[in-house]
Amino acid sequence: MPIAFKTVFNKEFAGFFRSGNAYIVLGIYALLSFAATFYAGGYFSLDNTSLTSFFLYQPEILIVLLPAITMRSWTDERRQGTLEYLLTQPISYVSAVLAKFGAAWLFGLLMLSVSLPFWLLTSFLTPLDNLNILSSYLVCILIIGTFSALGCTVSAFNSNTVIAYIISIFVLWCLCNLNLDFLITPAENISDDVFVRVIRSLNFNKHYQDFVSGQIGLDNVIYFFSVMIPALWLNVIALEFKKK
């Protein structure tokens, strides 16, 4: 691992805790997940062999909370003037972007790990389909990565933290609710199967449900990386743009 990457990664990750933001976000995540599972999710009324009530609202919770972590990744550097310092250090822009993204992703995983005792607790109460639960956790890990990449990129294009937070939520909400199924019938009439499959593959909810129901395919995994990688590339472009 390049030392510059590791250094920026460590600084970023430690920075979440230095500012105190991390504790607030972790606390709110625990509270929201608890509320979503036991009240909105109907923990006691649903079949919980796959912790369905817990995973029901995870994307919505992450849409609200992850931008709170990523919003400061580049806006703070710009506000403090440290962007000029950081970008005149011997570190490639790709490393800097990946370090900040990696730190946000790791924090998201730490946040998700708050729910592990809940898994353990439920296993005492009812027999669980652990493979299905693992699959649901896997999709949450991928969602956190995708949301972190998009959040960091939005932050790189903005100089105001609040604006970055609002735009991030909007972008993530659009991603999760993008549903082009209304195009399927006209597409079937004018084109072959490929176009229809492309339209279906853009549906976030479909991929999420595939994972949660334990039917993981390569296309599900590719979907998340096909959002994550271009987002990170855009982040690098945003930094390069400042050099012009």
Added chain:
Amino acid sequence: MIVIKNLSKSFNEIKAVNDVSFCIKKGEVVALLGPNGAGKTTLMRLLTGYLVPDGGEISVYGIDIAQQRVDALKKIAYVPENAPLYPEMTVFEYLHFAAALRGLTKDDLLINLAEAASQMKLAEVLNQRIETLSKGFRHRTAVAGALIHKPRILILDEPTEGLDPNQKFEMRAFIRRYGEKNIVIVSTHIMEEVENIASRILLMNKGKLISDTTPLSLMNLYPRKDMAEVFRFMTAD
């Protein structure tokens, strides 16, 4: 050695740096002078790879900064105007971060950190958060961070801004000392500082390099009461 050839940079219609060429050798302390908007900060940002020139070349000890930015930056340290720092870090954490970014290993890291902190007299504030420091200490922390890997080229934008008279005196003495074996480029408005530390002056106006000489030659060429008058004479509209 820094070699700059026909460097140009425009922002929309404004030519911030216009066909500038010069060469700086080891052992020189160069004062970059000019009125506001002359192109000094843009020139420093080009030198540090923060901006990409529209035309021209910058070579740092034979390394083209456009082609090998990361390698060239290993030889350069830059303290931008207002000495930006991470306010939530302590001075020690910041210096540790700066050293690690420069790829220093554990032993070298601690030795260099101690040396830089002692050069900038930061011992008493090492464990203090940067946001609680006075402007003078903040500035010295930024310079210490820049010195951590013993750069061959040190670029300082307004290095004595916010320092008290004693600190200014010490900073200038340090710049002179450091410039004996390295290259130091200083951007300043303070003429007293130029006379005090610079072995060479690059005078810029409206993006152009209008004079490249020593302080003594400049005074001989334009006999005036002091350097400030020469500056006014050369940069007046």
